[in-house]
Amino acid sequence: MNRLKEGRYIPLQQYLMNVTANEIKLTFSEIESILKESLPASAYKYKVWWGNTERSQKHAVTWLHAGYKIKEVDFGNYVIFIKADVAENKVLFKVEHGNQANVVDYTEAGYIEKISNKLIEAQAYLNNADVDGFSKLEVIEQFELLKGLRRILGNIDNDMSFLGCLLIKEFLQSRHGLSDLKMALKPGLDIDELTADGKRVIGELKTTYPYLENDFGSQQKSSFLNDFEKLQRNDAQFKYFFVTEPRTYEIVCAKYLTYLEGVKVVLLPNALRDNNFIVDVMK
Structure with a gap:
């Protein structure tokens, strides 16, 4: 045995x-x-x-x-x-x-469990698929295989945004002592919190990878500029623009800091360990 x-x-x-x-x-x-x-x-x-x-x-x-x-x-x-x-x-x-299986859990732990289940199902699906021989399959078979994987993964951008929000939670807890953050209900949305002494903390998150080699695509750029504008028009003692892709961080720092006066640009998760990945754009 x-x-x-x-x-x-x-x-x-x-x-x-x-x-x-x-x-x-x-x-x-x-x-x-x-x-x-x-x-x-x-x-x-x-x-x-x-x-x-x-x-x-x-x-x-x-x-x-x-x-x-x-x-x-x-x-x-x-x-x-x-x-x-x-x-x-x-x-x-x-x-x-x-x-019991139909109960939707909107807690952070519930969302993590949902992502875990998705990865388990995707792993099993790929184990049973002819992944190694994909290039030799007929185009219909290739299409069906990829379609099945997409069905399992769903909108993975939402999952990335949620995990990005959990990174923001760690960052804000360490920087501002914000301990009662509930991130599960707002993946990808504005961060808008008050510190214990009543100071407002706002932020935007982007998990985007640049479409172009040295810049964002037109739709990406429009979305970024919209977030920049929201940060500028809101009054707050602390403003953050969070990104999760190093290349995105480099492009923002190289080309878009003029839109971010008074905002700190933060690369996560790197900034949790190294303050060099935080750029404070002075007014």
């Missing part, structure tokens, strides 16, 4: 290693009772979480190293494990899952 792997799922692996039945049915509640903690939200929603290969899901060692495979999953209700030597390759999924 393979040795136990370290991690949060050891109790479930031990449980499965101590049963002798060819098939065992456990409810989600029973599994969580064995683990003494809740399963992640992705276990309630995504087929790939219950995959029978370590390549797609590292935690699959929980049942695979105990000699079992997943036979059937009814999301939020139960999971059927079956001895690997009698298991079929196909897993039956019942998608009529309960209300």
